[in-house]
Amino acid sequence: xxxxxxxxxxxxxxxxxxxxxxxxxxxxxxxxxxxxxxxxxxxxxxxxxxxxxxxxxxxxxxxxxx
Amino acid sequence: xxxxxxxxxxxxxxxxxxxxxxxxxxxxxxxxxxxxxxxxxxxxxxxxxxxxxxxxxxxxxxxxxxxxxxxxxxxxxxxxxxxxxxxxxxxxxxxxxxxxxxxxxxxxxxxxxxxxxxxxxxxxxxxxxxxxxxxxxxxxxxxxxxxxxxxxxxxxxxxxxxxxxxxxxxxxxxxxxxxxxxxxxxxxxxxxxxxxxxxxxxxxxxxxxxxxxxxxxxxxxxxxxxxxxxxxxxxxxxxxxxxxxxxxxxxxxxxxxxxxxxxxxxxxxxxxxxxxxxxxxxxxxxxxxxxxxxxxxxxxxxxxxxxxxxxxxxxxxxxxxxxxxxxxxx
Numbered sequence: 001x002x003x004x005x006x007x008x009x010x011x012x013x014x015x016x017x018x019x020x021x022x023x024x025x026x027x028x029x030x031x032x033x034x035x036x037x038x039x040x041x042x043x044x045x046x047x048x049x050x051x052x053x054x055x056x057x058x059x060x061x062x063x064x065x066x
Numbered sequence: 067x068x069x070x071x072x073x074x075x076x077x078x079x080x081x082x083x084x085x086x087x088x089x090x091x092x093x094x095x096x097x098x099x100x101x102x103x104x105x106x107x108x109x110x111x112x113x114x115x116x117x118x119x120x121x122x123x124x125x126x127x128x129x130x131x132x133x134x135x136x137x138x139x140x141x142x143x144x145x146x147x148x149x150x151x152x153x154x155x156x157x158x159x160x161x162x163x164x165x166x167x168x169x170x171x172x173x174x175x176x177x178x179x180x181x182x183x184x185x186x187x188x189x190x191x192x193x194x195x196x197x198x199x200x201x202x203x204x205x206x207x208x209x210x211x212x213x214x215x216x217x218x219x220x221x222x223x224x225x226x227x228x229x230x231x232x233x234x235x236x237x238x239x240x241x242x243x244x245x246x247x248x249x250x251x252x253x254x255x256x257x258x259x260x261x262x263x264x265x266x267x268x269x270x271x272x273x274x275x276x277x278x279x280x281x282x283x284x285x286x287x288x289x290x291x292x293x294x295x296x297x298x299x300x301x302x303x304x305x306x307x308x309x310x311x312x313x314x315x316x317x318x319x320x321x322x323x324x325x326x327x328x329x330x331x332x333x334x335x336x337x338x339x340x341x342x343x344x345x346x347x348x349x350x351x352x353x354x355x356x357x358x359x360x361x362x363x364x365x366x367x368x369x370x371x372x373x374x375x376x377x378x379x380x381x382x383x384x385x386x387x388x389x390x391x392x393x394x395x396x
Contacts, residue, residue, distance in 0.1 A: 007303055008303045008304050008305050030320075031320070032320065032323040032324045032326075032327050033327060034286070034288055034323035034324075034326045034327055035287075035288065035319070035320060035323045036288070037288060037291050037292050037295060039295070043090070044090045044091060044292065044295075044296075046080070046092055047092075060291055060295070060303060062137075062244075062287045062288040062290075062291045063244070063287060063316055063319045063320065063323075064303070064305050
């Protein structure tokens, strides 16, 4: 099960076992690849990287603020 | 010879275009991947170039960096602290405690930790000391104005007051490229054309208005966040509880990011053209007859609004409080 943690919203999504590219994940979340930083295991992913299986990724929305 | 080309497959990881180490970011507009070290250097070089264009990369220059504790201003302070060691200018950090509950506490905590880590002197102005115990949300409610508008007005007032008291050459704020474009397009859509020149990267001092510089003007918002994450600097990635959901600025940012995806580099190209073609307003603001701070009219907005709510204009009180804080730092 792919687990997605969305920050700063602090929301957690579970996206099943399928594989998808980071760019596809962001599109599904309504974001462009320029609007977020995606980390897996603390390391930034490229937009063409694939997530799947039991991956846990953190999506930091850049468009946010105080 | 080792290939440094970008392999867009799940298996191959791109290598840094400078040193060949595993890359952490692909800069689409530059068509190059960079490792953590060289990405940081890229951000530093953009800030360095902006400060050079503003004439601030000189020994003896003193800059007040306004730091909220969020990703942008924290990145700005980290970069400026390293540049100050290289070029011999002096950086002070200013944090304005706005009285927004736990959110403000987290921001202050992050700012203190960062200033300590960098060895930068920090001045903390608590607005409640000026507004008779009220934080910005209460002040906004009493004056019947949106929180963001009152917050911006209060912050600008305090930044300038501290800058004047310290006698610095400029105030630096953490606005990034995306912020500048979003505010520019919003002003254009609303036909507030007189607002456009406020979004230049550098606005020289004029009368009692201290010079403003935006060191992150050519750094994308995504990259200020990535810099903050990779350099492990203390910062808070929380949203202000009073921030409107899906503000016009947010919608514009998402639109320009989609445009950037299709036309890499368009954001920075737009800002460069805007900066080249826009002139700094020749007439600076007048001085408030009550507190002496910059004002569009006879009395500044801060004195006018505080008089309406608290029965007396609080500009002079704000300036005395700031004077006391600055004297403690000397």
